[in-house]
Structures are given as C-alpha cells and as structure tokens.
C-alpha cells in the first residue's frame with residue numbers, strides 16, 4: 201500500500217501557525233473545547249461541473265499515526281521567537297508529547313462525485329487537535345481530488361478506451377508522482393507506467409518502449425526485431441522515431457514474423473505528428489495486413505479536450521491513450537482551493553455557538569452548523585440535488601434548498617425521492633470505525649457515479665450547475681449569524 205510512505209510520524213507536516221495557535225489555545229485554557237470544522241471547496245476545478253473525491257485513505261493513515269514523536273518535540277523546542285527565546289514553553293511540549301488523537305471524523309467516501317460548498321469532511325473534537333490536522337488534511341485531499349477529477353474528465357472523453365497514466369517523469373516530485381498515480385486510477389485510468397506506485401497500490405502496470413530503444417540500433421526494423429526476440433508477447437512498437445507510416449510498415453513486418461512464431465503483435469504507439477491522420481492511415485495499414493486486433497496507442501501532451509476532439513470530431517482510430525503531464529500536474533488548474541473552516545464551538549454549558557467567517561465576497565462566507573450532505577436521487581438513480589443541513593435541527597420532509605450564494609434561488613425537494621447522507625463515520629473519538637475499500641472498488645464506484653451524473657454536468661464547456669443548497673433552516677441560521685456579526 202502506498203500509504204506505507206505515510207506511516208511514519210508526519211505530525212509536523214503542518215504550517216507553523218497551526219502549532220502557534222494550538223499553543224495559544226492551550227495557554228488560554230481552551231485547547232480542549234469541543235469544536236467542529238468542515239473541509240470543502242468553492243469552485244469545481246477545470247471550469248467543470250463536478251469534482252471526484254479522493255485522498256481519504258491517506259488521511260486515515262495520517263491520522264492513525266498522529267502523535268508527536270520524541271524528535272518532533274525536540275525539534276519544536278529549538279524554534280525561537282523574534283528575540284531568540286524558545287517559542288513554546290516546556291509544559292506545552294509535554295502536553296503535545298502526551299497528546300492522544302481522539303477526534304471524531306465524518307467524510308465522504310473516495311470515488312464519490314462532490315460539488316462546491318458541500319463539506320467532504322467534518323472534524324469534531326478538541327479545538328487544538330482540529331487545528332493541528334488542517335494543513336495535512338488539505339494537502340492530501342486537495343491534490344488527490346484535483347487529479348482524480350482530471351482523470352475522471354479524461355475517462356469521460358475516452359469513453360470505453362484504455363487510459364494509461366504516463367506522468368511520473370513530469371510529476372511534482374516523488375510523492376506528487378505516487379499520489380497522482382493513485383488519484384488517476386481512482387478517476388478511471390486502467391494502468392500506470394509508474395512501477396513503484398503500481399507495487400505500492402496494487403494496480404496494473406503497463407508500458408511500451410521509448411525512442412532510445414530504436415535509436416540504439418542502426419535502423420528501426422532491426423530494433424523492432426530485437427524487441428520482438430526479447431519480449432514476443434509484449435510488443436507495442438513506437439513507430440514515430442523517423443517516419444511514422446514507414447514505422448507502421450516495419451511493425452507489420454515484425455508482426456508477421458511474430459505471427460509465424462505463434463505470437464500476436466499487441467499494437468503500435470504514435471507519439472508525434474497529426475494523431476488523427478496518422479492513426480487513420482496506420483489503422484488501414486494494420487487492417488490490410490490482417491492486424492485488426494492490434495491496438496493503436498497515442499501519447500503526446502494529451503488532455504480531455506484533445507482526446508474528445510480526436511475521437512468525436514476527427515474520428516481518429518486510437519483505442520489506447522497514454523496521458524502524462526497534463527494529468528499529473530493538473531496542467532490547466534494546478535490547485536484545488538479546498539478550505540477548512542470552523543463552524544461551531546461549544547460554550548461552558550456544552551451549547552453550540554455557531555461560527556461564520558465573513559467576507560465581502562458572498563461565496564467566501566462560510567456556513568455555520570454541524571453539517572451533513574444529503575444527496576437526493578431520481579427513480580432512475582440519477583443525481584438530483586444535494587442538501588446541506590445542520591444535524592442539530594429538525595428538518596422538514598419536503599425541504600427547500602437555498603443557493604448559499606444567492607438567497608432567491610431555491611428548489612423544493614419532494615419527499616418521495618431516495619436519498620443518502622454522504623458524510624459517514626470514519627473515526628469516533630480517535631478510533632477508526634471505517635474499513636477503507638480496495639482501490640479497485642473505489643474505481644468501480646467512480647464509474648458508477650459518473651454514470652449517474654447528467655451529461656449536462658459532465659460536459660467540458662459551460663457545464664450545467666448541479667443544485668447544491670442549504671436546507672432553509674440552515675440558511676436562516678446562517679443569515680442570523682451573519683446579521684449578528686454585522687451588528
């Protein structure tokens with residue numbers, strides 16, 4: 201499991217300000233006040249209509265190992281303030297050394313479609329612990345959700361074709377490469393070229409060969425022949441080193457000798473030039489030579505727009521797509537803006553005090569409450585609307601959803617609709633109560649979820665906005681808290 205990488209103590213994987221705030225809470229005597237935070241994002245990435253939730257398994261491993269090791273404490277004791285004095289007093293560091301993770305966490309499962317403004321995670325427990333986990337939690341989920349979303353968009357474009365992830369060489373560092381491979385698989389990729397990720401994650405590993413193989417021989421035909429000698433049942437020939445269509449002919453020559461020996465040539469790979477024209481011509485050559493089953497793999501700066509154009513507008517004859525850079529770097533949107541906000545805190549009488557962060561920008565005003573996301577579905581299983589509500593309030597059987605960014609937009613939900621509450625228990629008072637599904641079942645979930653999402657929300661240009669609203673009691677609570685703060 202790739203999570204092995206996260207099984208040492210990563211408790212210091214945070215911003216210093218989380219620890220200074222924790223120190224402040226401790227000093228002021230409210231470190232253990234009960235608080236609730238939610239993680240959510242405000243805008244779907246890639247100008248799209250949805251995101252695909254990923255990263256929870258890593259969050260679980262991070263939290264399972266959440267404790268300050270002796271050398272963490274030792275390091276913290278060396279941090280100094282502007283006057284060169286230790287920033288943290290020894291008793292606080294002792295408090296951290298003895299800290300037992302005991303948060304309660306609810307989260308949306310990986311492979312679930314999620315939308316702006318709805319919490320994908322809810323964290324309940326001591327203010328100090330809630331604060332200390334913020335940065336790592338956002339680091340993990342923002343990246344994996346971003347890449348899983350990109351992968352899901354590529355899956356939409358590629359329809360039933362094979363998608364291979366080729367991104368490691370261009371990924372953002374080592375963990376960027378491994379996390380991206382994981383997220384790509386969750387989003388619907390069939391295999392990766394990344395051997396370490398494949399081993400750690402138990403996912404299929406695949407690949408062809410590079411131009412250097414061809415260049416290391418005097419000519420292309422010799423290079424193909426040598427490759428076929430060594431790996432007769434693993435032959436996808438890269439045909440574009442010198443002249444693509446001549447390369448296809450050489451592949452056919454070697455394919456014929458393989459056939460005589462009882463092997464099938466698996467296919468060819470195109471990596472430059474006009475992929476549409478070349479794939480159509482290559483298909484004709486292969487079919488005419490009897491290689492109707494041979495695959496045509498394409499790579500070279502592919503993304504969902506190009507795949508869509510090649511398949512739909514240009515009728516390209518490509519059935520396997522190798523995608524690297526634009527997937528693993530989320531090229532057109534390098535970060536998901538997921539945030540983590542305090543929404544309630546208990547007073548001395550254990551009564552919730554609801555909290556809101558104000559902003560001049562209405563979409564940046566946070567939502568108070570102990571929130572849950574209820575997803576309503578039509579009789580045919582298609583997603584209909586998501587309702588965010590406060591678990592502390594009784595809600596009507598026929599709730600009204602109000603757009604959090606526009607109070608005059610509302611939608612009535614009729615009570616006959618099926619629904620599911622998406623935030624499910626993951627940790628209860630620090631104890632893991634959730635069995636992480638295998639990565640293969642997460643991918644199956646993704647495929648099912650994508651099939652339940654209307655095409656108008658999946659389209660790449662100006663997608664329809666899926667209805668996500670605050671249940672009306674929650675909307676009123678939010679307005680009240682805002683008005684109180686403003687007065």
Ligand SMILES: Nc1ncnc2c1ncn2[C@@H]1O[C@H](COP(=O)(O)OP(=O)(O)OP(=O)(O)O)[C@@H](O)[C@H]1O
Pocket residue numbers: 471472473474475476477499500501502506509510514
């Ligand atoms: N039919 C097509 N329609 C739209 N874009 C295409 C088509 N075929 C190829 N492309 C894209 O055009 C871009 C340029 O490809 P091309 O092979 O001409 O240049 P290159 O990438 O610089 O070549 P090389 O890989 O040899 O350096 C690539 O992003 C490629 O994916």
Ligand SMILES: O=P(O)(O)OC[C@H]1O[C@H](OP(=O)(O)OP(=O)(O)O)[C@H](O)[C@@H]1O
Pocket residue numbers: 366367369370410471499500501502522523524525526
């Ligand atoms: O284009 P990507 O989506 O990132 O896919 C991975 C790329 O990596 C390899 O190229 P290589 O590193 O040999 O560079 P080049 O093909 O650009 O010369 C491969 O031939 C693909 O073109």
Ligand SMILES: O=C(O)c1cccnc1
Pocket residue numbers: 366367393406407408409469499522524
């Ligand atoms: O196996 C391949 O064809 C491959 C692997 C990584 C990058 N580009 C291509």
